[in-house]
Amino acid sequence: MTEDLRLVVFDVDGTLVDSQNHIHAAMSHAFTSIGLHLPPRDRILAIVGLSLPEAMARLVPEHGPDTRAELVEAYKQSFATLRAGPLSPLFEGAVDMLTTLAERPDVLLGVATGKSRRGLRHILDAHGLAGHFVTAQVADDHPSKPHPSMLHAALAETGAPAARAVMIGDTSYDIEMGRAAGFHTIGVTWGYHRREALEAAGAGQVIADFAALLPALERIWEAS
Known part of the structure; x- marks a missing residue:
């Protein structure tokens, strides 16, 4: 580790x-x-x-x-x-934030998704994002969220400690999974669950846009 x-x-x-x-x-x-x-x-x-x-x-x-x-x-x-038709778009600010984080030598990026491996590969390749992530956990290999199996595997693959790991998601399932794995958690309000659900699930922070993500991460890292 x-x-x-x-x-x-x-x-x-x-x-x-x-x-x-x-x-x-x-x-x-x-x-x-x-x-x-x-x-x-x-x-x-x-x-x-x-x-x-x-x-x-x-x-x-x-x-x-x-x-x-x-x-x-x-x-x-x-x-x-x-998938053969128009591509689902990325949320505004996603590419810039991923690029900023990927350029930091002390930060590793991963994904944990209910998608299949094939579905994830398609979306990441189509948007040119595959190279940003060093670990990718998919539904093919794990129990459904909020089981923490995906995040346990991400820790094992990267060698990062849970105390310095963060799960970012838009649903209570993401937050519950993160907490179960010992991760810090950040909920985002532009997705499919409301702020109230994210807070009820125990999100450490809740943000409204990607511009707020880096400051939220810095607050976690400064305290850990």
């Missing part, structure tokens, strides 16, 4: 990438394709960040595992088709 390293881990959907239109469209196709009524948009966006099996379990708790598995596969097929 290298005590002077600082690890900063980002969620993807709702934190770096504004993917809500693609997610909603893929969910709409999935539900329609097997003859189920589509849940309201706010319920769909509330489960962003969870692995697909867990997300479907929360969206249709009244249906059994076979129906949920059908929804998962239909969603994957639809999302794969949507």
Whole structure:
């Protein structure tokens, strides 16, 4: 373990990438394709960040595992088709902030996402961001958030101590995962969960734009 390293881990959907239109469209196709009524948009966006099996379990708790598995596969097929179209945009300020952090020799960057490895690779390559991250944890390899497995793996891969690591995300699942792994946590309000939910989950700080991220990180590092 290298005590002077600082690890900063980002969620993807709702934190770096504004993917809500693609997610909603893929969910709409999935539900329609097997003859189920589509849940309201706010319920769909509330489960962003969870692995697909867990997300479907929360969206249709009244249906059994076979129906949920059908929804998962239909969603994957639809999302794969949507990837051939317009790209989900990055949130304003994301590129500049990632570049600034990546240039610091004492900072390592990572991602922890409910996306599949294929989905993450597509979005990072398309936006030219893959080279910024030294660790990338995906749903293929871990239990769903808020289980801390992704962050434990990120620590093991980088050698950074949890006491100097930060999880940044837009959902309560990100915050709960970070706290469970012993990370500092920063919630962002431009994604899918409200400030109140982030604070209730125990976010150490909550910010409203990327311009506020570096000062928030400096406050953590100065105190640790």
